[in-house]
Amino acid sequence: MHRFQIMVVLSLLAFGLSACFDGAGERQEYAVDGPLLHVLGTLQDGGAPHIGCNRPCCRNLFLRPATDRKVVCLGVTDTTAGGERVGAMFEATPDFPSQLQAFQSDWDIPLERLSVFLTHAHIGHYSGLMFLGREALGAKNVEVWAMPRFRDFLTTNGPWSQLVELGNIRLKALTENQHIAIGANVRVIPLRVPHRDEYSETVGYRIEGPRNTALFIPDINK
Ligand SMILES: [Zn+2]
Numbered sequence: 001m002h003r004f005q006i007m008v009v010l011s012l013l014a015f016g017l018s019a020c021f022d023g024a025g026e027r028q029e030y031a032v033d034g035p036l037l038h039v040l041g042t043l044q045d046g047g048a049p050h051i052g053c054n055r056p057c058c059r060n061l062f063l064r065p066a067t068d069r070k071v072v073c074l075g076v077t078d079t080t081a082g083g084e085r086v087g088a089m090f091e092a093t094p095d096f097p098s099q100l101q102a103f104q105s106d107w108d109i110p111l112e113r114l115s116v117f118l119t120h121a122h123i124g125h126y127s128g129l130m131f132l133g134r135e136a137l138g139a140k141n142v143e144v145w146a147m148p149r150f151r152d153f154l155t156t157n158g159p160w161s162q163l164v165e166l167g168n169i170r171l172k173a174l175t176e177n178q179h180i181a182i183g184a185n186v187r188v189i190p191l192r193v194p195h196r197d198e199y200s201e202t203v204g205y206r207i208e209g210p211r212n213t214a215l216f217i218p219d220i221n222k
């Protein structure tokens with residue numbers, strides 16, 4: 001287990017969200033336009049069931065895996081000025097295949113209009129990139145945003161470097177405190193946070209919608 005403290009600060013961005021729910025909590029419809037925030041996972045890097053855990057919490061999950069217990073990941077979608085829906089996933093986790101499926105099928109976002117924003121090089125936060133490679137999806141030019149040291153790490157170490165060489169991913173440069181736009185209404189701002197930076201910097205993200213803001217900090221040491 002990690003010894004550091006994990007803090008997730010998430011204040012749902014009202015973001016123009018107008019999803020409707022029936023009495024059973026089932027989603028019925030979503031707003032067609034504008035920004036939406038989708039929590040795709042909340043767990044620590046090791047996921048669930050956790051390797052080596054023989055307690056009832058995980059023993060039952062080994063027998064019957066839960067569909068709603070995924071490693072920390074956030075999805076944000078917005079529409080462009082031209083009305084096209086675009087999306088961003090924050091982190092590429094070991095649960096990336098199911099999280100990508102959930103995100104894409106809910107919002108009808110093709111890979112060409114998807115960006116991935118990474119926080120740091122610990123396994124729960126970037127190892128899902130492996131599924132974009134030729135052994136799995138064989139993706140083309142998926143936009144992946146990372147800080148400078150993290151980009152160097154991905155570019156110079158296999159198997160990640162192969163994703164770059166084969167054009168499965170296209171690395172994009174983040175700069176601390178400088179915003180990136182997602183669609184017409186959302187701005188993403190990387191913020192450095194203290195953590196064990198063995199292979200990369202660690203950032204969190206301030207995600208600004210038209211009415212509200214979310215702060216996404218999956219890992220931090222205080
Ligand atoms: Zn973590």
Ligand SMILES: [Zn+2]
Pocket residue numbers: 120122195219
């Ligand atoms: Zn970490």
